[in-house]
Amino acid sequence: MKxxxxxxxxxxxxxxxxxxxxxxxxxxxxxxxxxRTTRTIGRHHEIDDLTARKFFDQFAEELGGKGWRR
Structure with a gap:
């Protein structure tokens, strides 16, 4: 994922x-x-899908619970 x-x-x-x-x-x-949640992500053009999914999960509490990205 970009x-x-x-x-x-x-x-x-x-x-x-x-x-x-x-x-x-x-x-x-x-x-x-x-x-209230702060996380960092590397400056790569492509982010591995597993890494992106884990990054999204870190914001689940703030954005409406697990599975908000669907």
């Missing part, structure tokens, strides 16, 4: 859930904050 698509999916889900979304660049990673 990195841009991962970030876009989280951004749109945060907007739909009316939760604050912030994205900021660190040295080698991008930090993403959704509500």
């Amino acid at each position: 990195r841009i698509a991962v970030l876009k999916k989280i951004r749109s889900a945060a907007k739909a859930a009316d939760v604050e979304f912030q994205q900021f660049e660190l040295t080698g990673h991008t930090a993403v904050r959704v509500g």
